[in-house]
Amino acid sequence: MNTLIFRTVAPFLTALMIVFSIFVLLRGHNEPGGGFIGGLIAASAFAIYGIAYGVAAVRRALWFHPLSIAGAGLMLSVVSGLISAFAGVPFMTGLWIYPKLFGVEVPLATVISFDIGVYLVVVGSITSIALALEEKDDA
Amino acid sequence: MITLFCLLLPVLAAVVASPLTRKFGHNSAWFLALAPACSFFYFASHLPEIANGEVVTGGYAWVPSLNLSFSWFIDGLSLTFALLITGIGTLIVLYAGGYMKGHPQQGRFFAFILLFMGSMLGVVVSDSFLMLFVYWELTSITSFLLIGFDHTREAARRSALQALVITGGGGLLLLAGLLFLWNISGITQLSLLIHGGDLVRESPFYLAALLLILGGCFTKSAQFPFHAWLPNAMEAPTPVSAYLHSATMVKAGVYLLMRLNPVLGQTPAWEILLPFFGGITLVVGTFLSLRQTDLKLMLAYTTMASLGLLVMLTGFDTQHAISAAVLYLVAHSLFKGALFMVAGIVDHEAGTRDVTRLGGLGSAMPITFGAALLAALSMGGLPLFFGFLAKEEIYYALAGGNPRAILFTAVAVVGNALMFAIAFAVALKPFLGKPVKTPKHAHEGPVLLWLGPVVLAGLGLLAGLFSSVAHRFISSPMASAIEDRPVQVTMSTVPHLGVPLLLSVVTVALGALVFWRLAQARMLMTKFIDALGPGPDRAFDAFIAGLVKFSGAVTRFVQPGRMDVYVTATFVLVAVTLLVPPIVYGELPALPAWPADVMLHEWVFLAIAAIGVVAVLTASNRLTAIVALGIQGFAVAVLFLLFGAPDLSFTQFMVETLSVVILALVMTRLRLMPSDHRPLLEKLGDGTVAVACGLGFMLLLLKATQGTFNNSLTEFFNAYSKVIAHGANVVNVIIVDFRGTDTLGEIAVVMITGLAILALIRIRSGSSTLKPRDNDPDAPEGEGA
Numbered sequence: 001m002n003t004l005i006f007r008t009v010a011p012f013l014t015a016l017m018i019v020f021s022i023f024v025l026l027r028g029h030n031e032p033g034g035g036f037i038g039g040l041i042a043a044s045a046f047a048i049y050g051i052a053y054g055v056a057a058v059r060r061a062l063w064f065h066p067l068s069i070a071g072a073g074l075m076l077s078v079v080s081g082l083i084s085a086f087a088g089v090p091f092m093t094g095l096w097i098y099p100k101l102f103g104v105e106v107p108l109a110t111v112i113s114f115d116i117g118v119y120l121v122v123v124g125s126i127t128s129i130a131l132a133l134e135e136k137d138d139a
Numbered sequence: 140m141i142t143l144f145c146l147l148l149p150v151l152a153a154v155v156a157s158p159l160t161r162k163f164g165h166n167s168a169w170f171l172a173l174a175p176a177c178s179f180f181y182f183a184s185h186l187p188e189i190a191n192g193e194v195v196t197g198g199y200a201w202v203p204s205l206n207l208s209f210s211w212f213i214d215g216l217s218l219t220f221a222l223l224i225t226g227i228g229t230l231i232v233l234y235a236g237g238y239m240k241g242h243p244q245q246g247r248f249f250a251f252i253l254l255f256m257g258s259m260l261g262v263v264v265s266d267s268f269l270m271l272f273v274y275w276e277l278t279s280i281t282s283f284l285l286i287g288f289d290h291t292r293e294a295a296r297r298s299a300l301q302a303l304v305i306t307g308g309g310g311l312l313l314l315a316g317l318l319f320l321w322n323i324s325g326i327t328q329l330s331l332l333i334h335g336g337d338l339v340r341e342s343p344f345y346l347a348a349l350l351l352i353l354g355g356c357f358t359k360s361a362q363f364p365f366h367a368w369l370p371n372a373m374e375a376p377t378p379v380s381a382y383l384h385s386a387t388m389v390k391a392g393v394y395l396l397m398r399l400n401p402v403l404g405q406t407p408a409w410e411i412l413l414p415f416f417g418g419i420t421l422v423v424g425t426f427l428s429l430r431q432t433d434l435k436l437m438l439a440y441t442t443m444a445s446l447g448l449l450v451m452l453t454g455f456d457t458q459h460a461i462s463a464a465v466l467y468l469v470a471h472s473l474f475k476g477a478l479f480m481v482a483g484i485v486d487h488e489a490g491t492r493d494v495t496r497l498g499g500l501g502s503a504m505p506i507t508f509g510a511a512l513l514a515a516l517s518m519g520g521l522p523l524f525f526g527f528l529a530k531e532e533i534y535y536a537l538a539g540g541n542p543r544a545i546l547f548t549a550v551a552v553v554g555n556a557l558m559f560a561i562a563f564a565v566a567l568k569p570f571l572g573k574p575v576k577t578p579k580h581a582h583e584g585p586v587l588l589w590l591g592p593v594v595l596a597g598l599g600l601l602a603g604l605f606s607s608v609a610h611r612f613i614s615s616p617m618a619s620a621i622e623d624r625p626v627q628v629t630m631s632t633v634p635h636l637g638v639p640l641l642l643s644v645v646t647v648a649l650g651a652l653v654f655w656r657l658a659q660a661r662m663l664m665t666k667f668i669d670a671l672g673p674g675p676d677r678a679f680d681a682f683i684a685g686l687v688k689f690s691g692a693v694t695r696f697v698q699p700g701r702m703d704v705y706v707t708a709t710f711v712l713v714a715v716t717l718l719v720p721p722i723v724y725g726e727l728p729a730l731p732a733w734p735a736d737v738m739l740h741e742w743v744f745l746a747i748a749a750i751g752v753v754a755v756l757t758a759s760n761r762l763t764a765i766v767a768l769g770i771q772g773f774a775v776a777v778l779f780l781l782f783g784a785p786d787l788s789f790t791q792f793m794v795e796t797l798s799v800v801i802l803a804l805v806m807t808r809l810r811l812m813p814s815d816h817r818p819l820l821e822k823l824g825d826g827t828v829a830v831a832c833g834l835g836f837m838l839l840l841l842k843a844t845q846g847t848f849n850n851s852l853t854e855f856f857n858a859y860s861k862v863i864a865h866g867a868n869v870v871n872v873i874i875v876d877f878r879g880t881d882t883l884g885e886i887a888v889v890m891i892t893g894l895a896i897l898a899l900i901r902i903r904s905g906s907s908t909l910k911p912r913d914n915d916p917d918a919p920e921g922e923g924a
Contacts, residue, residue: 024789028868028871029865029866029867029868029871029872029875030866030867030868031867031868032785032786032789032868032870033786033789033868033871034786034868034870034871034874034875035874035875036790036874037786037789037790037793040790040793040794040797041793043797044793044796044797044800047797047800051800066893067890067893067894067897070889070890070893071890073886073890074886074887074890077882077883077886078883081879081880081883091880092879092880092883094864094865094875094876094879096865107865109865111864111866111875111876111879114875114879114882114883115871115875117886118874118875118882118886121886121889121890122886122889124890124893125889125890125892125893126797126801126893128893128897129801129893129896129897129900130797130800130801130804132896132897132900132901133801133804133805133808133900134804
């Protein structure tokens with residue numbers, strides 16, 4: 001699988017796919033997309049990078065263990081749900097704020113952080129499975 | 140508020156027990172004993188008002204929508220128990236400080252015993268059923284921890300498990316019984332239930348509720364034939380035996396019977412079952428205790444007998460019987476706790492508990508001897524002592540003209556006489572006679588050790604001497620609570636002539652005779668019991684072994700460990716579920732009309748999907764088949780896109796891609812043959828299942844699309860997704876907002892699946908050197924792995 005063409009293209013492809021996955025994640029609220037699809041795209045990106053350069057390279061690039069990423073995502077989602085409890089509304093109620101950044105109104109919501117959590121869980125879990133499978137029996 | 144604090148005080152002390160003990164060693168007992176002592180004095184401060192017939196109640200709403208509350212209810216019965224638990228508890232903590240001195244896990248021991256104390260306190264003050272049940276189970280669990288405290292010994296582990304299985308099983312019966320009571324009466328609070336007894340007694344479910352609750356009480360209070368766990372529980376350190384298995388926990392069953400007496404009592408079933416089982420337990424317990432030579436086991440069997448006596452008296456249900464039960468319960472807690480502690484001191488100082496290898500310790504251990512003697516006099520029921528009052532009242536209650544009364548009187552006389560013999564065997568044999576060489580050179584124990592038995596034995600005498608005070612504050616309020624009407628207990632220690640006194644004399648004479656001929660009696664009893672064959676203890680072992688065998692067989696049948704069996708079973712079930720109901724109920728869909736306006740490009744993608752499927756079937760190589768399956772999936776995804784489901788199609792693309800990658804990776808890891816080598820017959824079978832599943836889904840989808848489509852949800856989401864959730868993509872808004880909690884559950888599943896798959900991949904076949912670790916928390920790291 002590690003032909004010259006593939007090895008040359010893989011880093012660009014991976015980078016592009018990850019950027020695209022984040023784009024898909026963020027636009028999901030109004031256009032087709034969302035955390036789940038974005039996570040799948042990012043996971044495929046890491047799979048491609050792994051096939052081209054080996055598992056060790058992906059693990060180095062990820063810095064965290066994929067399952068830690070998934071765990072952090074789950075935590076983020078739970079916390080996003082819990083925030084509403086402090087506002088005195090039922091669990092998982094979406095809360096919105098509209099801060100002005102550089103004169104532009106940016107709508108932010110616990111719904112978005114919840115979706116980011118979904119993204120992270122999907123990326124982490126699937127990457128962790130894929131990497132474990134790609135790893136050769138080195139033990 | 141203060142009540143709640145006093146209820147939680149032992150638990151709080153349990154939290155700090157370990158660090159305190161690490162810092163101060165066994166002297167931490169002095170600090171830790173303060174917790175139950177404070178609770179004791181708090182409860183004691185309520186004595187006057189309870190004696191006037193008032194009750195202390197309070198609590199918090201727990202789940203108001205289910206009418207559940209964390210509420211307590213303290214009347215004479217609860218208060219007496221609470222005082223016994225905290226009072227004896229204080230002494231036991233001190234005693235444990237001396238007894239377990241230098242034990243590396245002394246802090247843990249303190250923590251367990253204080254946790255138990257908190258649980259037991261909860262049982263006796265609980266008002267709501269659920270709270271009662273939770274605390275009831277907590278006592279079983281803490282008892283398990285304490286019996287198995289010396290967990291390096293097989294016998295201790297077995298006994299702990301046995302106690303947990305029997306009392307835990309009984310706990311389930313109790314839960315069912317409480318649910319029955321709740322259903323019958325609609326009441327979840329004991330304080331209300333005790334005034335609604337008629338409702339329960341007239342219900343057709345009365346007998347079922349009674350039997351279930353008796354199941355809980357009889358297992359907890361070690362009634363025959365559920366008694367086997369109690370003597371085995373003597374594997375626990377002696378403070379545990381003295382506290383849980385004589386003074387408090389085993390009386391939880393008796394407590395509940397007394398508590399529910401106004402509700403369940405006064406019926407033929409109650410008045411037959413309780414005296415019957417109680418009487419048998421009394422006789423069996425004393426007979427078994429006679430054959431023992433181990434001090435603790437002798438006491439354990441007499442405890443069982445005493446519990447039988449209490450159950451019998453509770454079931455007799457006359458005013459005098461209840462008074463007798465009350466007096467005997469208090470007396471028993473005092474003298475039995477003291478005697479157990481004495482047995483522990485003897486064991487601790489002399490190195491053995493075998494009564495035949497002990498003698499002449501009286502001069503070396505005068506204080507212990509004194510306490511033992513006082514306790515034995517009370518247990519034997521001799522005048523001046525509280526035990527005497529109890530016994531007089533028992534005979535007063537039982538003695539009547541009819542045959543039933545005569546039978547139970549005889550049972551009580553025999554039981555009491557044998558207990559008299561055992562009491563003096565425990566209290567005199569080790570201390571009198573000529574000194575016998577013991578494994579350790581015996582001398583008096585430290586103050587921590589002898590304080591408990593001296594106080595308890597002394598109280599047995601004081602309560603007897605000042606019986607009017609004891610009756611006013613303890614016996615009468617408790618008996619009133621059990622009877623649910625004012626009762627005055629008047630029995631005094633001054634003997635008055637009558638049948639009861641005569642029966643007492645007979646009892647003492649018979650007991651003295653047995654004591655005098657103890658060795659012969661023991662031999663006779665051993666022969667007699669051996670002739671009877673194996674008891675419930677063996678039956679328990681056989682039951683557990685059978686259970687393990689049965690579950691093993693079931694597991695081997697359900698989980699043969701072959702993937703193809705699992706997959707086949709799953710898909711056959713899917714096919715059956717999909718196909719059988721429509722055929723049976725005649726709900727098959729109508730054949731769809733041939734579509735007229737299919738565009739050319741739609742035909743092309745349909746063709747690609749079909750080609751993909753054919754390629755899967757004809758591929759000579761597994762990898763090709765996987766890729767072909769991916770092609771089929773892509774074609775379907777494009778169709779989704781064409782028919783206006785971009786989100787679905789998007790996801791389908793990604794899932795197809797990743798499944799091809801992951802399946803290919805799995806193939807390389809599993810080192811399968813590159814091609815399929817199933818015999819034709821198996822291929823046909825698997826093919827049939829696959830076709831059946833496909834057909835089933837097709838029928839389901841056709842049926843679903845042929846019905847009238849209810850689009851109220853579509854309208855709702857279209858109307859509100861932008862307004863309420865500020866999102867134009869309805870699918871995503873549903874996922875992250877409207878049904879966000881579902882999604883939260885799903886991503887948790889994804890996460891856990893990831894973990895599980897990772898674990899599966901890491902455990903490679905061939906390198907499976909993983910052995911279950913020796914389950915010993917104290918073993919040094921790395922050992923046994």
